[in-house]
Amino acid sequence: xxxxxxxxxxLSASVGDxxxxxxxxxxxxxSYLNWYQQxxxxxxxxxxxxxSSLQSGVPSRFxxxxxxxxxxxxxxxxxxxxxxxxxxxxxxxxxxxxxxxTKVEIK
Amino acid sequence: xxxxxxxxxxxxxPGASVKVSCKASGYSFTSYYMHWxxxxxxxxxxxxxxxDPRGDRTSYAQKFQGRVTxxxxxxxxxxxxxxxxxxxxxxxxxxxxxxxxxxxDYFDYWGQGTLVTVSS
Numbered sequence: 001x002x003x004x005x006x007x008x009x010x011l012s013a014s015v016g017d018x019x020x021x022x023x024x025x026x027x028x029x030x031s032y033l034n035w036y037q038q039x040x041x042x043x044x045x046x047x048x049x050x051x052s053s054l055q056s057g058v059p060s061r062f063x064x065x066x067x068x069x070x071x072x073x074x075x076x077x078x079x080x081x082x083x084x085x086x087x088x089x090x091x092x093x094x095x096x097x098x099x100x101x102t103k104v105e106i107k
Numbered sequence: 108x109x110x111x112x113x114x115x116x117x118x119x120x121p122g123a124s125v126k127v128s129c130k131a132s133g134y135s136f137t138s139y140y141m142h143w144x145x146x147x148x149x150x151x152x153x154x155x156x157x158x159d160p161r162g163d164r165t166s167y168a169q170k171f172q173g174r175v176t177x178x179x180x181x182x183x184x185x186x187x188x189x190x191x192x193x194x195x196x197x198x199x200x201x202x203x204x205x206x207x208x209x210x211x212d213y214f215d216y217w218g219q220g221t222l223v224t225v226s227s
Binding site for chain 1: 142153154190204209213214218219
């Protein structure tokens with residue numbers, strides 16, 4: 001199985017900050033990388049697919065980049081509703097696997 | 108709008124089975140594969156398997172082979188996930204999640220989750 005490793009596991013930031021989360025795959029996955037946002041007690045929400053394709057309705061302050069093994073999720077200006085856990089997931093080969101998550105907390 | 112509505116929370120004893128349902132609406136049920144993903148308390152997400160609603164074809168994670176069965180009822184646009192021989196480590200929230208196209212392995216819509224608690 002492909003291992004997905006995120007860093008950091010948690011971070012504290014203020015409203016308006018630029019936030020960057022990284023995700024590394026244990027082998028190349030081309031651009032088959034997806035990002036989800038999860039709030040406590042809720043189901044994950046798809047933010048970005050195929051490494052950089054923003055889903056309909058997702059604010060443009062979210063962006064994704066990368067290919068191969070290294071990927072990045074960036075929030076350009078953190079908003080109060082963005083405090084949540086973010087998780088990457090590879091869809092290159094079955095079984096699909098997830099990173100352990102990055103919790104974004106209020107500073 | 109697309110909605111996936113799951114059945115309610117369950118409490119089971121070790122060794123028992125649980126069957127969780129996921130009723131789809133707002134789209135053509137047989138046009139999209141459905142996955143099941145679980146999340147143990149405080150843990151990450153874990154993929155369990157996928158079902159093709161057109162023909163009942165399935166593919167399961169090796170970890171769950173022999174213990175999980177995914178089925179569908181096209182007359183009610185509902186998919187089911189049954190997990191047997193439950194143990195305490197199966198305590199988790201179980202989600203159904205739709206594949207956005209064909210047999211893709213990512214998830215554009217999710218159910219609200221069903222908490223399954225395994226305890227003696």
